[in-house]
Amino acid sequence: xxxxxxxxxxxxxxxxxxxxxxxxxxxxxxxxxxxxxxxxxxxxxxxxxxxxxxxxxxxxxxxxxxxxxxxxxxxxxxxxxxxxxxxxxxxxxxxxxxxxxxxxxxxxxxxxxxxxxxxxxxxxxxxxxxxxxxxxxxxxxxxxxxxxxxxxxxxxxxxxxxxxxxxxxxxxxxxxxxxxxxx
Amino acid sequence: xxxxxxxxxxxxxxxxxxxxxxxxxxxxxxxxxxxxxxxxxxxxxxxxxxxxxxxxxxxxxxxxxxxxxxxxxxxxxxxxxxxxxxxxxxxxxxxxxxxxxxxxxxxxxxxxxxxxxxxxxxxxxxxxxxxxxxxxxxxxxxxxxxxxxxxxxxxxxxxxxxxxxxxxxxxxxxxxxxxxxxx
Numbered sequence: 278x279x280x281x282x283x284x285x286x287x288x289x290x291x292x293x294x295x296x297x298x299x300x301x302x303x304x305x306x307x308x309x310x311x312x313x314x315x316x317x318x319x320x321x322x323x324x325x326x327x328x329x330x331x332x333x334x335x336x337x338x339x340x341x342x343x344x345x346x347x348x349x350x351x352x353x354x355x356x357x358x359x360x361x362x363x364x365x366x367x368x369x370x371x372x373x374x375x376x377x378x379x380x381x382x383x384x385x386x387x388x389x390x391x392x393x394x395x396x397x398x399x400x401x402x403x404x405x406x407x408x409x410x411x412x413x414x415x416x417x418x419x420x421x422x423x424x425x426x427x428x429x430x431x432x433x434x435x436x437x438x439x440x441x442x443x444x445x446x447x448x449x450x451x452x453x454x455x456x457x458x459x460x
Numbered sequence: 461x462x463x464x465x466x467x468x469x470x471x472x473x474x475x476x477x478x479x480x481x482x483x484x485x486x487x488x489x490x491x492x493x494x495x496x497x498x499x500x501x502x503x504x505x506x507x508x509x510x511x512x513x514x515x516x517x518x519x520x521x522x523x524x525x526x527x528x529x530x531x532x533x534x535x536x537x538x539x540x541x542x543x544x545x546x547x548x549x550x551x552x553x554x555x556x557x558x559x560x561x562x563x564x565x566x567x568x569x570x571x572x573x574x575x576x577x578x579x580x581x582x583x584x585x586x587x588x589x590x591x592x593x594x595x596x597x598x599x600x601x602x603x604x605x606x607x608x609x610x611x612x613x614x615x616x617x618x619x620x621x622x623x624x625x626x627x628x629x630x631x632x633x634x635x636x637x638x639x640x641x642x643x
Contacts (some may be wrong), residue, residue, distance in 0.1 A: 388571030
């Protein structure tokens, strides 16, 4: 019985973490993000499933304040990066793509890894927000130059992370009309 | 102090769920999946972030045994569907795409939702595996016909779910070479 309760608690805790994640844009600029939390988040990212187990990714971890400021100024939806403790730039690694940059399988893999980043951050008490680079060539080129990326890497998104000033309320997006049952 | 321990337990439980998820293909054909678990999993799916909050998705929930068998016979990487309790077919809804089927933003959104499905299933003691349909026109057409889908829906993947016969060991995919620090 006690074990049953523990198991129910475990389920509730995990599901709640998924349901209450929000896109956070108001970071407390005075607080950095601990290295061990960044490490845990990267492990979570790399635990995502990938097509034919190619793991076609590379992660830039940016804590340099001047680069965070540059990201916030250069990108249209990334203003909050200047107040973030860290930004993870999720990239594809062309050498591990199955069929070139247009196959979209690497896009699926990197998106699953990105969702893991958001969920792990939320679990650790951090806010985060997924700001897209791909498929916008202008944004991708800027970030590639800014970080001095190797040619093989394809910038995919920027995820600023930090402690939030004002946590915001999760939105219930449940929509029964988006489901069809085939029984 | 007790609160600190609770909070550490919470973190550990959520992170562990992300790190120990595996792709499961050996389902116990004698066990169905409870409706309330399917409901929780769909809520998790719809909690994923989407570009400009378009929520461009539709979910087919297949429990009909003959359709599960058809899926397993028609698709190259979906043999296990015949033993699954349920398969969720994740689809795009063209009416909610920003810039047409080739923009890939809907692919990013649906991939984040799919990762939530896998993680929620794992939390609830279920195995699951992401089998890609998009971008393979032959697989997409077959599933579209099989389920009698509306024209607006774009089949994206099939995720069979069920109780597993033999749980398999999580793989540690941590790769420090896939990280660059910019301090």
